[in-house]
Each structure stands twice: as C-alpha cells, then as structure tokens.
Amino acid sequence: xxxxxxxxxxxxxxxxxxxxxxxxxxxxxxxxxxxxxxxxxxxxxxxxxxxxxxxxxxxxxxxxxxxxxxxxxxxxxxxxxxxxxxxxxxxxxxxxxxxxxxxxxxxxxxxxxxxxxxxxxxxxxxxxxxxxxxxxx
Numbered sequence: 001x002x003x004x005x006x007x008x009x010x011x012x013x014x015x016x017x018x019x020x021x022x023x024x025x026x027x028x029x030x031x032x033x034x035x036x037x038x039x040x041x042x043x044x045x046x047x048x049x050x051x052x053x054x055x056x057x058x059x060x061x062x063x064x065x066x067x068x069x070x071x072x073x074x075x076x077x078x079x080x081x082x083x084x085x086x087x088x089x090x091x092x093x094x095x096x097x098x099x100x101x102x103x104x105x106x107x108x109x110x111x112x113x114x115x116x117x118x119x120x121x122x123x124x125x126x127x128x129x130x131x132x133x134x135x136x137x
Contacts, residue, residue: 031126050105061094
C-alpha cells in the first residue's frame with residue numbers, strides 16, 4: 001500500500017485517489033459589469049420617444065376609427081349615412097404614420113440599446129477563468 005501523502009516525488013505508476021474532490025466545485029468567474037441606478041432605469045424603460053409617439057398616434061387612430069364606426073355600420077345596414085373617402089383616408093393615414101414611427105424606432109439607437117451593446121461587449125471581452133472552489137452545494 002502506498003503512503004497517504006505524496007510530496008516531492010516522481011510518480012511513475014498510477015496513483016489511485018479517493019474522495020479527492022469532496023466538497024469541491026469548479027466555478028467559472030468573470031468580471032462583473034458595473035451597473036449603476038441610471039443604467040438600471042434605462043434597461044427598465046419600455047422604448048424610445050418614437051415608440052411613444054407611435055403608440056399615441058395608434059390610440060388616436062383607434063379612437064377616430066371608433067367615432068366613424070357608427071356611420072360604417074349604418075352604411076352596411078343600407079341606411080343613407082356613409083363614411084366618406086376622406087374619413088377612411090384619415091384613419092388609414094394615422095395607422096400608417098403609427099406603423100412608420102414604430103419601424104423607425106426599431107432602427108434608431110437609443111440609450112437602452114447603447115447600454116445593452118456596452119454590456120454585450122463587456123461580456124465578450126472580459127476573460128473567464130475556471131477555479132476549484134471549496135464549499136458545499
């Protein structure tokens with residue numbers, strides 16, 4: 001049987017170990033991203049000012065559509081009230097402008113997107129190290 005402790009020796013044969021890693025885990029460590037409160041609030045924000053404008057115009061268009069809905073129902077029922085072409089044009093123009101603002105907001109850089117890009121760059125460039133950590137799960 002071999003000694004229970006091997007130090008400063010050249011090992012030329014297989015050494016069987018038992019429970020050498022009891023209570024030891026392997027951890028991966030990486031430098032933290034320093035997130036301040038202002039950055040946290042930027043991440044919580046829903047979108048850009050263009051997104052807000054898009055939603056406002058959308059809701060205004062929906063409201064306008066609801067106001068001409070009774071005329072349209074009367075028109076379908078065969079009554080003399082009709083929705084004019086200019087009313088339809090205004091409704092579709094509002095929906096179109098809302099959609100254009102929404103699409104533009106997706107391509108414009110804002111503070112939230114810039115912060116997310118900085119975070120992505122940090123985690124790509126910060127080195128990761130693996131270490132043995134003694135402790136319990």
